[in-house]
Amino acid sequence: MLTPRADGRVESTVPVLLPIMGPRLQGELHPDGRLELALWGAGDLGRLRFSALAGPYVHAPNLVTTPTGGAYAAQSDPVLVLKGVAYRGFTPARKCASWDRTAHPKSKVTRKGERRRIDLPWAVVLLETRGPDLVISAGAHVDEAERGLGLTVETILTEAEHYAAHCDQLPEADPVLRSMVMQGTHAALSAVRRDERGRFDGLAAGLAYSAPARTYFRDGYWTLQLLLTAAPAVVHAQIDLLAAGIQPDGEAPSGVIVSGPEMAQAWEALRTTVFGFDWIHRRRADWWSDHFDSPLFFVLTLGDYVRATGDTEPVDRNWPFVRAIYERYLGLSVNGLPVKPRHDRDWADNVYRSGLVSYDIGLWVGALDAIVALGAAQDPALAAEARATAVETRAAVAAQMKRPHGGYPDYLDGPAGVAEDHLTLDSLTLLRHDAVPETDALEVLERVRRDLESRHNAAQGFGDWGMLCAYPPFSRRGDLRSKTVFPFRYHNGSDWPWLDGLYAGERLRRGLPGWRYPMVRWWEFCLSQGWMGAVEYFSPPWGRGSLLQGWSSLPAAVALAHKDVVLKGDLD
Structure with a gap:
């Protein structure tokens, strides 16, 4: 089309x-x-x-x-x-x-x-x-x-x-790759919003996520991977905005509301009168309070920003939050690993994941490494403590989470109780932050290639259409709600381009072939369906999510970060 x-x-x-x-x-x-x-x-x-x-x-x-x-x-x-x-x-x-x-x-x-x-x-x-x-x-x-x-x-x-x-940031590329990078760059740049005076007003998640106007810790983190090079001042401003949502004890909401007066008034009227809304959105500026992954993304954002720019000013100003976040997750840890309560408040917000969640633990390891790097000059004592905690955490991952069949689960109720042992793309945060041995990482990537690339998984039944974010579908119906109840929908097997970028990046980082499929197959499918721009998610039986999604810029960011290799072509 x-x-x-x-x-x-x-x-x-x-x-x-x-x-x-x-x-x-x-x-x-x-x-x-x-x-x-x-x-x-x-x-x-x-x-x-x-x-x-x-x-x-x-x-x-x-x-x-x-x-x-x-x-x-x-x-x-x-x-x-x-x-x-x-x-x-x-x-x-x-x-x-x-x-x-x-x-x-x-x-x-x-x-x-x-x-x-x-x-x-x-x-x-x-x-x-x-x-x-x-x-x-x-x-x-x-x-x-x-x-x-x-x-x-x-x-x-x-x-x-x-x-x-x-x-048009990769003009040397073939038409499919070039257009994907162009649209991905657009998704990231267009996420940068302004108020009526021209001041930065947050990174929007996507076209359908503007009422109330809000900016997310999680979506913003993956969106800013491209902006760290293209617009670093925007990342600095995003840090300032997100810091306003962090509580003294290190808690943070999914996002921070930045609506203008009329919309803010209408939202506040709704928040304070609809049963349960004031529990979900506990504070006036909170969008979905107390998300398990948000504080970790704040620390990761600081680490990425300093690594990209050398500017430590945001770290100097926000170090009390970094310390509070560190202490918060230590307090949530049992036997060396942070335990997520049974709620739906991380990226998989249709799933009541609990216990040891691979995705969240990967972010925790990354945050620990960031604290070590950031604290070397800022707070040597905390940096040393975080370094020791990182060693202990990696050892606990190996001891408690590695499954007998190989790989790592979606989430565990505890070391002895498997809640959901299927393969997920979001668990690649363990690989991104080197939380597992390299031999295990290679084994996981091979399993992803076999089971989550639809071209290699005939059992999923819909042909070659992109990446599955999870497979097999969730086995515990009681842990699911809303769209994810249905197999191959939303968190239950849809293709999410940001996760495709995460996977492509892990292959490229290791010099492995097979990176192009996750990088562009989602875009080829969008083109075939007449979906213009970077979509939020999709699957053949269920259609697509929002258009022009900021974090769906991640495949473009990965392509640009590995430009020299990408332009030579994939051997797969």
């Missing part, structure tokens, strides 16, 4: 949905004549209707072109232009988000000449017809919207083209 071109762009003869995310404005463009719009931090804006764009279509980050028109999003302001279309109408959003229960006055719509103004309680939308073009601008207030509308069509087109060119 979608064909990658030699220049990294993607073409099609049929219209497909194009996700758009700028620093402020975002939306879903249907070339057949619809545009759903939203503003970061403010909420939904409404639906624009216009005359259809006639194909063929050429897609690039935040733009699509046709022989007679196209759509282009600016970067400097929340404004975009539709070329070669006629205005058909605009339906204002009645609430800032689907969950908004507050009463809002009716939006005011006025017209003066070729300009239409829509005043929502939380934002302003300006529409202006300029000959054959339609310019759409938005803002938290009219001044912001006017700034965008002040740009000429030529300026908007130039900004859009320059941004697309900037995303």
Whole structure:
């Protein structure tokens, strides 16, 4: 359905949905004549209707072109232009988000000449017809919207083209790899959000994760792997923002809410009136309090940032949090390993994993190594203690978690009780942080190749479509909820591109062939389905998750980190 071109762009003869995310404005463009719009931090804006764009279509980050028109999003302001279309109408959003229960006055719509103004309680939308073009601008207030509308069509087109060119980070690659890296870079860069004053306002998780506006410890960590090189100042700002969510005892939520006034008020009304919400989201700025993996990602982010930039300022300021996080996980440890309570609060948030969780223990080992490196000058005593703890933890992993058949489980109720012994991609955090001996790591990678690469696993029954995040499906129905109840859906076997990048990286790090399949097979499948951009997850029987997902940039980040090897090609 979608064909990658030699220049990294993607073409099609049929219209497909194009996700758009700028620093402020975002939306879903249907070339057949619809545009759903939203503003970061403010909420939904409404639906624009216009005359259809006639194909063929050429897609690039935040733009699509046709022989007679196209759509282009600016970067400097929340404004975009539709070329070669006629205005058909605009339906204002009645609430800032689907969950908004507050009463809002009716939006005011006025017209003066070729300009239409829509005043929502939380934002302003300006529409202006300029000959054959339609310019759409938005803002938290009219001044912001006017700034965008002040740009000429030529300026908007130039900004859009320059941004697309900037995303083209591997021009030497073949069309599939080049387009994947372009779209992956776009996913990471477009995750960088701004407020109405242009200040950093968090890394968005994806197009569908903006209400309430929030930024995650976990999703942000995998997204910033590309940004450490492309935009290190953004990583510094992300550290500052996430630090506001950490408690004195080292607890941290899944994410930190950064909504503007109207959305924040609507969310707070919901949080404090819906039964159980004030337990799930315990504090005003918390998105899903007390996530088991979030504090570890904060330490890992500090370690990666210092390693990439040499700038220790964030470490100096946040060292009390690092110490608190270290002490928190020591307090949760039994026989040398941190024990996760039976809840659904880590990345697998549809699974009540408990006990010894390979994914979380891998992150703990990585955090220990980061504390050792960061504390060498900052706190030698804590660094020495963390070094000894890391040695003990690796020994405990070998003694308690290695299974008789080889490999490491998803999670164990305890050393004697296997809860879920299937193979998972998220357990590769053990390999990423060298928590297991290299001989075991190679054995695990071979098992992943055999069982989780769909091309080698005929038993899964859907052909060659990408990577399975888990196989066989979960055996304990009582540990599952929501989408993951169904085999091959969500955490129960879908392809998650960020996990594909994790796997490809571990093969590349060891000089093993077979890295290209996880790096690009997910993208080839997306192209075949007409899904434009880096999706959150998918599987043949269940379809896809959110579009333009920030952490789905990880395969592109891995490709760029191993550029010299990747450009030589895979021997597999």
